[in-house]
């Protein structure tokens with residue numbers, strides 16, 4: 001029997017979620033319209049250049065979602081559901097540390113890992129786990145109450161989990177099962193109209209509105225769904241022109257004259273949505289909550305560890321300069337620091353080993369000399385050409401910013417206490433499967449292309465990457 005392959009299941013799941021979220025949050029549909037209009041304009045303006053970081057068809061369909069769960073068991077179940085769609089855990093983000101206000105979660109992202117799979121459909125879900133025993137946020141009593149509350153709920157049915165395991169084991173599902181799997185998985189992330197216990201919700205909200213959104217309600221829901229756009233500054237302007245108030249600034253790197261790196265994101269604030277509540281005396285009534293919002297992103301080059309350190313140093317300099325000149329706009333300060341420091345072309349970024357690329361033998365080979373085995377020399381001498389690798393992951397600081405811009409209150413965090421230690425390995429333990437390190441994935445992709453190039457050029461030694469330039473910030 002022919003199976004619907006996992007990439008098609010993933011694409012259908014992403015479409016079904018998008019349709020559901022658009023019905024729940026109509027402003028999301030506006031965002032999709034504007035994003036599509038911006039992308040069409042950029043494609044018309046820049047032609048093939050606009051597709052250097054992903055084919056137009058991939059970008060048009062590209063979304064990331066965000067969900068939040070409460071227990072290691074829920075986290076494992078969600079991992080099983082995503083695995084059936086070919087989405088694996090990648091990266092670790094500790095938002096308890098990255099956020100200044102009360103965001104008691106640690107996160108990973110489920111996404112395809114293979115470049116071919118990413119090209120077919122890159123759907124990813126940023127998935128956060130509430131750390132219910134972190135004493136900076138929760139008293140022992142609240143921890144115990146949270147534990148009881150969360151243990152009593154069931155987010156995912158046995159049928160859904162069984163279909164997911166089958167999809168993972170077989171690499172796909174027959175049509176009938178596929179439809180059922182996509183339908184059940186989508187419904188599991190629908191905003192529920194089961195009444196929310198008001199007093200319990202408020203107890204948690206006083207500590208952290210994120211904790212209330214996760215542990216104060218009987219089910220989980222998609223928090224936002226984010227399209228990818230090729231010109232986020234243009235999108236920001238067009239949304240404001242439509243009268244939709246965006247958060248104050250675009251998160252992440254600035255717009256500048258060189259290549260985009262990593263990830264730029266912005267969002268509109270959470271909108272009031274009707275929700276049902278149960279009061280202390282048992283009466284059920286309708287009120288509203290503001291937790292779900294619209295976000296959009298643009299993606300640039302993946303940075304190497306050296307590039308990321310350099311990025312972090314530039315960000316620290318932006319912070320320092322803003323502290324000295326608080327009236328200036330962050331994006332403008334950052335653009336100045338970028339121009340003074342970051343190599344302004346893909347070729348130079350590749351030579352300096354600051355960003356990840358795959359390499360191909362140049363179509364016109366140099367007609368003198370022999371190729372060296374040092375990568376920077378091969379690029380400089382014209383033997384190989386770099387192709388950018390797009391950043392497929394997230395940024396903790398932007399994620400914290402996105403969480404924080406939508407909190408209804410600062411919440412409480414007792415910084416005199418020590419938080420429980422969490423790490424990528426700890427998350428692997430929770431999930432019972434390895435969480436991939438994004439750098440390993442990018443490096444492996446690069447290495448595969450270098451091995452191919454070495455064969456094609458007939459090099460007797462493997463190609464080496466020496467990072468001889470030490471990057472110092474201009475101050």
Ligand code: OOG
Pocket residue numbers: 065066067068126128223265295394395398399400402403
């Ligand atoms: C997740 C926030 C992080 C992003 O794009 O960085 C995120 C959440 O609000 O649950 O989605």
Ligand code: NI
Pocket residue numbers: 064065066126224226295402
């Ligand atoms: Ni997001």
